[in-house]
Amino acid sequence: MKILITGGAGFIGSHLTDRLLAEGHSVVVYDNLSLGRLDNIEEAQKNPNFSFIEGDILDKEKFFAVFENNKFDIVFHMAANSDIARSHANPDVDFDNTLRTTYNTLLAMKEFGVKKIVFASTSAIYGETLEKVAETYGPLFPASHYGASKLASEAYISSFCENYGIQAWITRFPNVVGERSTHGVIRDFIKKLKKTPERLEVLGNGMQYKPYLYVKDLVEAILYVWKNTNDKINFYNLGVDSRTRVKEIAQMVIEEMGLNAKIEYTGGDRGWVGDVPEFNYNLDKIHKLGWEAKNTSNEAVRKAIRYILEIDKCNL
């Protein structure tokens, strides 16, 4: 198959790139390298079935030309802003980089007759709730602009499916950690401890409690859903049943760095505006389909810590 991966040089996109190339597909990555890195596709570049185009999806002319020059069977649309906290100060970050990139991707698919899309959605569409949310949960009132832009993207994917005979696989990610991640709580803690090894300031009260999914488990899940479902719109929560508290992450980071730092909590039940203090997925639907994560939430966090400390230390 000929596959376009938008954001394919990014954290999750580049893992997808590697996996789809390994399966023998022909892969074109379109990425503006705002969050993506050429390092992430170093291996892919050696594969004759791979090509990389540096470009922005908002540069419609350039992006449409890629569709004109390639007959794609499917688009994996992974390009997005992924730093949820960032758009509190500037909502345009998500409106442009998350929603408008999706909308332009759909317009290009309509224009050039591409009929399949796999989409990286998020638990953030569900907003703040103590319920163990299943895929049919409502009402949908996201707390962050990131969640809003992803829900808006889902809405447009749905109307494009109905209007132009497109088929979609919407996979809703929880917090994802592991190799090639660009930011997040683990990286923040390591950075802080490099500066002040004797103490660690934690935003909030440390009780935030969420599932962290290992990135390689996530990529397996995306491909599993894509290969094993065939409705017009297929939509699944992807996750792991266990969860990790922020204070546990702090302790694991300190331990893995061999430090004896004192943890100081700033207080309050959330780390930043738009954060939700607790989140829990109902994963019955994906389990019934036959997939489960191999790593627990704590295992995923520990792998992510070790990767940053051992391999990715230059990018800190």
Added chain:
Amino acid sequence: MKILITGGAGFIGSHLTDRLLAEGHSVVVYDNLSLGRLDNIEEAQKNPNFSFIEGDILDKEKFFAVFENNKFDIVFHMAANSDIARSHANPDVDFDNTLRTTYNTLLAMKEFGVKKIVFASTSAIYGETLEKVAETYGPLFPASHYGASKLASEAYISSFCENYGIQAWITRFPNVVGERSTHGVIRDFIKKLKKTPERLEVLGNGMQYKPYLYVKDLVEAILYVWKNTNDKINFYNLGVDSRTRVKEIAQMVIEEMGLNAKIEYTGGDRGWVGDVPEFNYNLDKIHKLGWEAKNTSNEAVRKAIRYILEIDKCNL
């Protein structure tokens, strides 16, 4: 109170304008007159508490200046494309006129510290379902770009509420009919019968079955919700318990025009791409709050037919 009504010269917005002026509020209408009409605010113009500014919300500089020059207590955001069928051919119609107008309104509210918004949402966010949908229905997969743009707008209203301490009243309209409407099935039938009084072509099989709410009942409901709820995000289906089939509308129009036309159905279960053949609201929430529509769906349709035939005939 000092109130901004976007789209306040339009079908529904102008009724709101009249009602809020009658209650003694000071009202500024901002409308680009793409669907709105000066006729609709002829009475309002005589009121010293009223002012009209012709402008497009997408003209950010002009729109923001209105916020700078007025200290609004609340925005009734009614501006939108309202012709659902139109954006099948051009999805930008709803992306620009429905979603981006909402987004710019929210940006202006953030910039100028306006903390309250009443929003015109729609049953179209729920997509195609045979269920009697309540406000907590999920998943939300709208069939039309109109529904997608309204769901996307709700998503952004939600994240702006959470991020900037804004309070929202989201009211979800069904099909609305009555004085000052600009398009829709009733108008289409009348137009066709003016051309060919002996026959009426009906798109679909005529079995489409939906609730039609009388515009003055709708405006009462919007104000009722606004005045009687006080959560961060207040969200209500507005509607009428009865429904009308498209074939009944055809019969009523023929009858009111005193014709003996033959009805010809084009077949299929829907009138246009993105249409849903059946729709039914669960209205328990608004009923429990103490509001019910005064006119049945059939009464609303008949009032709308008579208005077009007797008063609005010049605009056919």
